[in-house]
Amino acid sequence: MxxxxxxxxxxxxxxxxxxxxxxxxxxxxxxxxxxxxxxxxxxxxxxxxxxxxxxxxxxxxxxxxxxxxxxxxxxxxxxxxxxxxxxxxxxxxxxxxxxxxxxxxxxxxxxxxxxxxxxxxxxxxxxxxxxxxxxxxxxxxxxxxxxxxRATPTRVSLEGFAETEAVAAALPRTLDLAELGFLWLHANGDGDGRTARIGGGSDPKQTDLAGNVLFLTLDQVLS
Known part of the structure; x- marks a missing residue:
């Protein structure tokens, strides 16, 4: 009621x-x-x-x-x-x-x-x-x-990526990485925050927050 x-x-x-x-x-x-x-x-x-x-x-x-x-x-x-x-x-x-x-x-x-x-x-x-x-x-x-x-601003690099149109259509957006927190993914801007690259496969373990570049799967970006 x-x-x-x-x-x-x-x-x-x-x-x-x-x-x-x-x-x-x-x-x-x-x-x-x-x-x-x-x-x-x-x-x-x-x-x-x-x-x-x-x-x-x-x-x-x-x-x-x-x-x-x-x-x-x-x-x-x-x-x-x-x-x-x-x-x-x-x-x-x-x-x-x-x-x-x-x-x-x-x-x-x-x-x-x-x-x-x-x-x-x-x-x-x-x-x-x-x-x-x-x-x-x-x-x-x-x-x-x-x-x-709070979401970390993260610029997605589409350089050399074959499925640029599909990814660009999904951005900008919030990505929930569970215990790793939230990202704000975008494809433009001045590069403040992190930079992310998209790898192959769909295993979320490919996510790597240890370095300056964050590696995400295509499934994560399009989820």
Whole structure:
């Protein structure tokens, strides 16, 4: 039932978290000119919990929803983001509580910095360059999770690669490397961040973060 997740989850230690069935938020990226990315941040209205801070669109998950459904719905309600305009790339459980409550951050991309439309919970909605996110007064939960969510800008070298058109069509995008973190893959820009090359095969073990050049498989780039 829509809205049955609204309410507090009580933990044995006396703390409580919003969302009877947990909560979820959407980390949405879009490309910047030059190869970087911007993240959509939500300036929380003063009357809300931790009001005045910056965070992601998000909220309580209803009993029938997956975390992805909840995060996408909240982004539509709080920011006016049409679900069909984004592509989900991964997710992370970024907070837990003794009650079993969890907060899941769903990571997604948009082809452009989409127009937004706030509701009563929003003071503002702003596309913020990824390397400037920490300059704002962040919600404590988001501030704690941000280091694990931030994507490393990575320029994909297409030099001498036979399937250039297929790769170029898939970029820019977020790539989720699980415990190795997130990359923002792009094919243009000034080379800031890492450089990636595409090798043959589909074995993810070919990923190598030890050197200056990151080796990815074609399957990883097109996934």
């Amino acid at each position: 829509r809205g049955d997740g609204d309410g507090w989850a009580e933990s044995p230690d006396g703390t409580r978290q919003w969302g009877r069935y947990g909560a979820a938020g959407l980390l949405l990226r879009a490309p910047l000119i030059g190869g970087g990315s911007a993240v959509l941040l939500h300036h929380r209205a003063a009357w809300t919990h931790q009001g005045g801070t910056w965070a992601l669109p998000g909220g309580a998950r209803d009993s029938h929803e997956t975390t992805v459904h909840a995060a996408v719905r909240e982004a539509e309600e709080e920011a006016g983001i049409p679900p069909g305009s984004i592509r989900v790339r991964g997710s992370r459980v970024t907070a837990t509580a003794p009650s079993g409550w969890t907060y899941t951050t769903v990571v997604a991309d948009a082809a452009d910095r989409l127009e937004t439309r706030g509701n009563k919970e929003s003071q503002d909605l702003v596309w913020v360059p990824e390397d400037e996110v920490e300059d704002r007064p962040l919600h404590p939960g988001f501030a704690a999770a941000w280091p694990t969510l």
